[in-house]
Amino acid sequence: MKIAIKRLNDAYLMEAQNEEGATIRLDTSPAHGATEVAFRPMQLLLAGIGSCSTIDIVDILKKQRQPLQHITVSIEGEREADKVPSLFQTIHLHYKVFGNLEENKVRQAVQLSMEKYCSVAKTLEKTAQITYSFEILPHESL
Numbered sequence: 001m002k003i004a005i006k007r008l009n010d011a012y013l014m015e016a017q018n019e020e021g022a023t024i025r026l027d028t029s030p031a032h033g034a035t036e037v038a039f040r041p042m043q044l045l046l047a048g049i050g051s052c053s054t055i056d057i058v059d060i061l062k063k064q065r066q067p068l069q070h071i072t073v074s075i076e077g078e079r080e081a082d083k084v085p086s087l088f089q090t091i092h093l094h095y096k097v098f099g100n101l102e103e104n105k106v107r108q109a110v111q112l113s114m115e116k117y118c119s120v121a122k123t124l125e126k127t128a129q130i131t132y133s134f135e136i137l138p139h140e141s142l
Contacts, residue, residue, distance in 0.1 A: 013038060045124065046075045050093060052120040056113035061105065069099035069139060088128040095134040103136060110134050
């Protein structure tokens with residue numbers, strides 16, 4: 001796995017590119033002069049755990065033959081105060097899954113992802129307490 005990062009302006013705006021050519025922009029906090037047009041590195045970690053676990057959950061529910069219509073996840077992270085570096089102390093993920101799904105199957109999928117399969121969660125759990133919850137909704141109004 002390789003990532004290349006280049007600086008885009010005179011401040012801190014950067015662009016990361018993976019081997020396949022996909023890009024994402026990164027910046028720092030507004031306190032350091034950012035314009036809030038890009039992800040900050042610690043936000044990327046939260047996006048990483050959310051997307052990693054969502055991929056797992058979708059895959060597991062497909063294998064369980066559950067009719068998943070849609071899934072969303074919201075992630076909240078709290079970092080250490082007044083420390084450098086300021087690590088995540090807690091991370092909470094809340095999944096909303098849509099469809100006529102069996103609760104025990106969804107619970108199993110979420111638990112397997114967070115406790116066994118999600119590499120990002122397994123990395124972050126070394127320094128942060130990770131919790132999760134879910135709710136099943138019959139359908140999403142798109």
